Amino acid sequence: MTASTAIAPGLYYQQVAPPPRPEPLRSDIAAFVGRTRRGPIGVPVRVQGWRAYVASFGDVIAGADTTYAVRGYFENGGDLAWFVRLPDPALVIGRAAWPAILDATWGTMLDRYEVVAASPGPWSDGATAQLSWRAPAAPDPAMFDVLVHTQADGDEFLASIPAADLVAEVARRSAFIRIVPSAGAQPPVGPWTGGPRLRDVELAITPQPSSGWPAWLWSAVMPQELAFGQPIDPGERYRAAIETLRDEPEVALLAFPDLYNDFDASTWDAGEPIAILDRAIAFADALRDRLVLVDLPPRPGPPSAAQLVAWVDRLGRTAGDHVWRAGAAYHPQIWVNDPLGGVAHPLRAIAPSGHVAGTISSVDRTLGAFVTPANVPMIDVADLVEDRTTAEHAVLNEGGVNLIRCAPGRGFVVMGGRTLDLVEGYKFVAHRRLVHRLVRAIRAAAEPLVFEINGPVLWFRFARAVTTVLQAAWRLGALKGDTADQAYRVQCDGETNPQREIDAGRCTCLIAFAPATPMEFILLRVALSQDGSLEVLS
Numbered sequence: 040m041t042a043s044t045a046i047a048p049g050l051y052y053q054q055v056a057p058p059p060r061p062e063p064l065r066s067d068i069a070a071f072v073g074r075t076r077r078g079p080i081g082v083p084v085r086v087q088g089w090r091a092y093v094a095s096f097g098d099v100i101a102g103a104d105t106t107y108a109v110r111g112y113f114e115n116g117g118d119l120a121w122f123v124r125l126p127d128p129a130l131v132i133g134r135a136a137w138p139a140i141l142d143a144t145w146g147t148m149l150d151r152y153e154v155v156a157a158s159p160g161p162w163s164d165g166a167t168a169q170l171s172w173r174a175p176a177a178p179d180p181a182m183f184d185v186l187v188h189t190q191a192d193g194d195e196f197l198a199s200i201p202a203a204d205l206v207a208e209v210a211r212r213s214a215f216i217r218i219v220p221s222a223g224a225q226p227p228v229g230p231w232t233g234g235p236r237l238r239d240v241e242l243a244i245t246p247q248p249s250s251g252w253p254a255w256l257w258s259a260v261m262p263q264e265l266a267f268g269q270p271i272d273p274g275e276r277y278r279a280a281i282e283t284l285r286d287e288p289e290v291a292l293l294a295f296p297d298l299y300n301d302f303d304a305s306t307w308d309a310g311e312p313i314a315i316l317d318r319a320i321a322f323a324d325a326l327r328d329r330l331v332l333v334d335l336p337p338r339p340g341p342p343s344a345a346q347l348v349a350w351v352d353r354l355g356r357t358a359g360d361h362v363w364r365a366g367a368a369y370h371p372q373i374w375v376n377d378p379l380g381g382v383a384h385p386l387r388a389i390a391p392s393g394h395v396a397g398t399i400s401s402v403d404r405t406l407g408a409f410v411t412p413a414n415v416p417m418i419d420v421a422d423l424v425e426d427r428t429t430a431e432h433a434v435l436n437e438g439g440v441n442l443i444r445c446a447p448g449r450g451f452v453v454m455g456g457r458t459l460d461l462v463e464g465y466k467f468v469a470h471r472r473l474v475h476r477l478v479r480a481i482r483a484a485a486e487p488l489v490f491e492i493n494g495p496v497l498w499f500r501f502a503r504a505v506t507t508v509l510q511a512a513w514r515l516g517a518l519k520g521d522t523a524d525q526a527y528r529v530q531c532d533g534e535t536n537p538q539r540e541i542d543a544g545r546c547t548c549l550i551a552f553a554p555a556t557p558m559e560f561i562l563l564r565v566a567l568s569q570d571g572s573l574e575v576l577s
Contacts, residue, residue, distance in 0.1 A: 061288060064483055065119075066291045066472060066475050068119050068289045069120050069121070069294060069400060070122070070284050071105060071112075071122050072105075072280040073295065074126075077097045077157075077158045078095050078096035078122075078124045079095075080126050081125075082124075083122070083284055086120055092113070098192075103297050104296045108390060108393025110393070110419070111394035111420075114394075115397025115417060115419065116404070117401070118404075121287055123284065128273065131246040132246060132249065133244040135242035137152040138240045155256065156216060157214060157216055159260075165190040166187065169186040169187075169241045170184075172239075180202060181202040183199075183201075183205055187216055192215070195215060197209065273302065273311070274315060277311075281319050285326070291472075291475060292330055292400070294334075294396050296392055297390075298316075308336075316366070317355050319331045319366075321362050324365035327478045330471060330472060330475065331366040332396055333367065334369060334390035334392045335347055344431040347440055348439075361465050364459070364460040367457065369443065370442060371427075372423075373422070373424065374421045374423070391443055394417050395412075398415050398417055399412040401415070408475065409476070409512065411557045413441070413452070413468075415452060416450040416451065417453070423445065426444075427442055439459045441453055441455030467554075467556070477512065484508060488546075493541045493545075493546050494541075495533075498536060505548060509552055512552075517555060519553050520553060526552060527550070529550055
């Protein structure tokens with residue numbers, strides 16, 4: 040709704056969209072790290088729905104699986120996500136020189152500028168920017184109208200931009216271009232003082248390798264952490280992206296759909312992909328509120344179930360090391376519809392983590408974080424790259440690999456709910472996600488108590504806040520026990536807070552709870568009676 044026209048003194052209003060509000064209590068929101076068609080690099084961006092994602096990062100591209108995975112996330116029930124775009128190895132950006140005709144028209148008002156694509160990538164190839172400059176009679180200010188046309192991302196029109204605000208307004212309003220002053224350029228110094236004038240100039244934006252950029256242009260359009268003239272290290276970029284998500288409290292799932300595409304196959308077993316996943320899982324476990332979705336590397340063959348389990352073991356799981364409770368592995372790759380493949384190649388094989396994340400998100404919001412995100416039909420899956428027998432499924436399940444299988448009459452479903460840590464008490468995804476949900480709720484309950492006097496009153500209030508969260512979980516069936524006393528225990532008193540803890544400025548609360556165990560197996564005992572009838576015993 041637009042603003043009411045102010046024609047007389049009085050009260051007028053304007054309806055605007057509220058700014059996005061963080062929802063740290065939610066445990067269904069995924070974050071993706073990967074390459075996209077366009078968009079800001081190295082910065083976490085919050086998107087709600089597929090259309091918002093396309094507006095920020097563009098549609099699917101042939102060179103990256105991540106865009107297909109994000110589409111699958113939203114198709115399977117995800118409604119909100121965070122995204123960190125990685126730079127392409129061959130970094131190019133569209134540029135167009137500021138036309139001399141505008142310099143001559145403006146006279147001493149303006150030095151030369153550069154028109155550049157708002158983000159790197161070949162997406163800007165064939166794009167044009169039409170600058171319409173109109174200068175009415177003095178004292179009215181000169182204005183710009185800007186029309187940007189792209190080959191595949193649509194058009195945008197920016198009307199009535201004051202010449203003095205051209206750089207700032209284009210940066211604020213345009214998703215496609217930026218106008219950057221060259222080294223030593225001066226902005227407009229005042230209103231146009233001549234007679235009325237009109238100029239229309241169309242610029243062709245051409246992608247150029249970053250090696251040809253001047254230093255002043257690089258610093259204006261690229262993140263500071265990308266050093267000018269230095270080659271891009273994909274491993275370093277992945278690690279930096281993981282760190283940028285540390286302070287985003289909404290993130291509950293982490294996925295890297297293009298991880299194996301960004302590194303040579305010779306490194307998949309003992310190189311950067313393993314190190315990056317190690318880093319991500321340790322990072323998630325330290326925060327206690329998120330889960331890493333691990334895609335197994337694609338293999339020709341296909342590999343045996345024992346080989347897949349051996350790779351999971353190589354990922355770093357060791358006896359007694361419970362860091363791996365923060366990761367869950369899914370296999371195999373899936374075939375999805377590919378609008379870029381044409382009639383000859385209508386399907387594309389991608390990692391399953393995006394579709395799995397969407398399933399987890401949907402189950403979380405409809406049933407709860409304590410429900411195993413499995414046995415739910417997956418949408419936008421045409422087929423599986425590999426099919427496994429029941430015997431292989433048993434081997435993979437015991438090895439911590441959650442298999443995707445085709446269920447007759449139901450489609451493709453995840454038939455597993457285990458983490459990478461197979462130690463009893465840590466092995467179920469449902470248990471870990473319940474812990475993540477409780478950690479988020481307890482944080483929200485405890486934060487208002489910070490800076491209170493550390494004594495019996497604070498201990499009581501802290502214990503009451505935690506008990507409220509656990510009581511709600513027990514009533515929903517997430518905890519086992521006929522009574523609340525059997526389901527959980529909360530202790531926050533002088534025993535858990537001796538003087539040394541008080542002197543250190545800490546308030547310690549001991550929490551113990553018994554999560555309800557997911558049902559993985561159904562055993563029916565049957566007997567054949569003497570008369571030939573079948574009797575179900577249990």
